[in-house]
Amino acid sequence: MSERIALVTGGSRGLGKNAALKLAAKGTHIILTYNSSQKEAQEVVREIELKGVKAVALQLNVGDTSAFERFAAEVLSQLKHVWQRDTFDYLLNNAGTGLYAPFAETSEAQFDDAMNVHFKGPFFLTQRLLPLIKDGGRILNVSSGLARFAQPGSSTYAAMKGAMEVLTRYQAKELGARKITANIIAPGAIETDFGGGRVRDNAQINQMVASNTALGRVGLPDDIGDAIAALLSDELGWMNAQRIEVSGGMFL
Secondary structure (H helix, E strand, O other), rough: OOOOEEEEEOOOOHHHHHHHHHHHOEEEEEEEEEOHHHHHHHHHHHHHHOOOOEEEEEOOOOHHHHHHHHHHHHHHHHHHHHHOOOEEEEEEEOOOOOOOOOHHHOOHHHHHHHHHHHHHHHHHHHHHHHHHHHEEEEEEEEEEEHOOOOOOOOOHHHHHHHHHHHHHHHHHHHHHOOOEEEEEEEEEEEOOOHHHHHHHHHHHHHHHHHEEEOOOOOOHHHHHHHHHHOOHHHHHOOOOOEEEEEOOOOOO
16 A cells, blocks of 8 residues: 555644544654644654654644645645655644634634634635645544534634534535545544643533533543544545544533
8 A cells, every 4th residue: 555644734732643643653644734833843743753654844824824825835845855746645624723702702803713723724725735635535624512512602613613514515525526535523522732721621621521421531632533543544435525523422
């Protein structure tokens, strides 16, 4: 089997880092993006390389569409330099930020920031990277359990994820001629530093989530990284246009 290359946005920390490491452990080479911490990203690159595959880290703010042309050119340059290729196989649109504000108090600036990072960014980044995605490749977007159940304070974030779920189906339909699949994974609440680490560090929130989850605990990064690696495996190449929630059975 020829080498596989995955581009993981937001791959320097949290779920993106975990997914990158799990993909690398299965032999997939990694291009990861980071927003601000180059040092953190390079540490992840070293971790990945210890698994016997190649990795590079590139700076990208997914909320800034003006940077996408430059970024795509840099991706192509790295593909040619490191792998002697001009395409990659998997795109994981993972990068994101938390927003916790009641609907009645959400500002237009907060809304615009959430839209740029969680919907407009992935929309146009994927569009810009299409020439670099191999025919027969995969797109995996990231949603949230919050697009299915409602938790006060997450209306804007969840609405953007809902938009991504609809977009995923259209991507699957319109990219089918190139044999590119598009699916979306929806994690439940996970113990990471996301949103300031509230699920991980706030005992009250952690217990609330665990008590409302069929498997009786909060999700861990490994739960999602393993699922992403499985969803991008050859065995699931026929799955397309699907929303897969990986939440341990939250709010059933």
